[in-house]
Amino acid sequence: MPRDLPVGNGTLLVNFDDQYYLRDLYYPHVGSENHTLGHPCRFGVWVETGGENGEGGQFSWVHDEQWERDLRYLPETLVTDVSLHNPGLGIRLDCNDAVDFHQDLYLRRITVHNDHDQSRQVRLFFHHDLRISEHDVGDTAYYEPTRRALLHYKEQRWFLMCAGRGGPATPDGPATELVDFGLNQFATGTKGVGDAEGTWRDAENAELGGNPIAQGSVDSTMALHLDLPAHGSAVAYYWVAIGQTFEEVTAIHRAVRSRGPETYLVRTSDYWRLWVNKEQFDYNDLPENLIDLFKRSLLVLRTQVNENGAILAATDYDIAQFGRDTYAYMWPRDGALVAYGLDLAGYSGLTQRFFDFCHRVVTKEGYLLHKYNPDQSLASSWHPWFENGERQLPIQEDETGLVVWSLWQHYVRFRDIEFIKPLYRGLIIRAAEFMVEYRDPETGLPLASYDLWEERRGVLSFTVAAVHGGLTAAAAFATAFGQDDLAQRYTRAAAEVRHGADICLWREDQNRFARMINRQADGSWDVDLTVDASLAGLFQFGMYAADDPKIVATMEAVRERLWVKTDVGGVARYENDYYHQVSTDIAHVPGNPWFICTLWLADWYIAKAGSREELEQALDILQWVAKSALPSGVLAEQIHPHSGAPMSVSPLTWSHATFATTVLHYLDRLSETEMCPTCARPVYSRDHTAARAEHEHPSEVAAS
Structure with a gap:
């Protein structure tokens, strides 16, 4: 049952369901300890x-x-x-x-x-x-x-x-x-x-x-x-x-x-x-209902962030009935992407604590493990250390890459050098060295790890893109700190990762990228050609441009093959997604619509748009999200493909972060597509309301 109303302060979190039961009461950490275990207080x-x-x-x-x-x-x-x-x-x-x-x-x-x-x-x-x-x-x-x-x-x-x-x-x-x-x-x-x-x-x-x-x-x-x-x-x-x-x-x-x-x-x-109004954004002509949901998303995000920096995936305890476990953990990937959205919105104080959390838990070898409890201890996992008679790392390597990538986005925005200084060696360089070494020397690609959906092990396109983004970010940090030798090392490794993706992941016969490849015992590749929404990562973290012909072809396949062909609509995770599956009519319902996957399509529309008119497709998806939210504004992980009812956990922190991020990407793209013909500067910036006034009423601004 979804949690329609979370209220909290970073140490105490109270969740209400749609019947107005008080269902969850977390203290002294968001996500731990739940003193009701989901039982209703009437x-x-x-x-x-x-x-x-x-x-x-x-x-x-x-x-x-x-x-x-x-x-x-x-x-x-x-x-x-x-x-x-x-x-x-x-x-x-x-x-x-x-x-x-x-x-x-x-x-x-x-x-x-x-x-x-x-x-x-x-x-x-x-x-x-x-x-x-x-x-x-x-x-x-x-x-x-x-x-x-x-x-x-x-x-x-x-x-x-x-x-x-x-x-x-x-x-x-x-x-x-x-x-x-x-x-x-x-x-x-x-x-x-x-x-x-x-x-x-x-x-x-x-x-x-x-x-x-x-x-x-x-x-x-x-x-x-x-x-x-x-x-x-x-x-x-x-x-x-x-x-x-x-x-x-x-x-x-x-x-x-x-x-x-x-x-x-x-x-x-x-x-x-x-x-929620600390930044005083200029929303241009963004519809009022989307502004409201943007602010609601920021507030819901805040309820899911622990005071020590742990960003919880979800605190809806009902999911425990399926496998006696919950989403009340800090996944470094989810956290990194949530932190990116919070940084875009100006909440650097929250994200600094998240990056400090990652600094404290990263292994001495330089990788982050599956997930963590709010108190920084290692959380439950189903990834083995030993399989098929061989030792393996039980990691999702995208989690390591995205933390470094997100940290660079943070630094670019806030330039908080003294905050970055203690993280440079202990987190950034340590993680970068791991990403350099944990690669196939023949292809340059990362070695196999678990995918972001936590279902399969291999060399996933999303993970490759995340590692490329992490290495590129580490190179930028090394340059900033004057260590040109390290910068060259990481830049070279990133280029080799990109080259490996061009050679091994791009499938010319399909005119799109593969979801995943796996090296077989005889040296050949087992290629997984399933269309997966996470292929959006190939442009989101900078490995390819959004208008690269390979990305255009791949994202068009995502749109055509994963759009749910019912009155509900939305984008599924991948073809024949079994998680909470309600329909076997794969041609029409490849899987349940996920908010994050649908918003990734909007993000692609935004990234390649060259005009306000080309942004309309993204605006339509933002409106789809608003229509599919609960009356409270809460976004679940996924929705029913026929009824639109929330499914799995609700709220999902990642859903709200992705909505907020997409709104901000939309506004930023507006500023890049509308230039003043006189001074060649943007006529609009979400961060500076004065920019609009200067161009709309120049005489008044000059007189003042």
């Missing part, structure tokens, strides 16, 4: 419906089918904008969720609207199904009377849950102060042991048992009561403070009570609006 409502002494009422969880749900974000923020409506109960809820940008604090504001002609009591129920530190052995949940709150803890992980009633709204919005705080009802209990389902079952009769403590495999539920006038409303707040000690969480709790939870919501909204 939110329910009891509404008084009549009867003596208010005894008549009806309960409903907001994920039930009678609720109408609309899950979005407030514009330009990491604060949710959720609307819940139950016509049968005559009740509407407007919810805003956020993780404070500075403290490990999750908050929710709930504005409850009574649509009936009589006053009514409404009870809000909040359920907590934690597996602290990713297992349910030895947890404790208890009610703390002094703070009128529930606490869950195990070892150095503490969670304090509380709620309160807000004051009447002011002309400027919700009141900042609480009228009252604390729980009206609570229960702690055992779950998953024998017949015990959990305390959430108690909520369904609107009365919680009040058990004050439970240990082992436990959950808890709490309730807050609100009295609503006829056709009136009331505001409630719910918050969870997270820390490593009792003192930490109670200090956060005191601050929330003192300042008011509204203060935290407002300051978090203000912070993210400032963050």
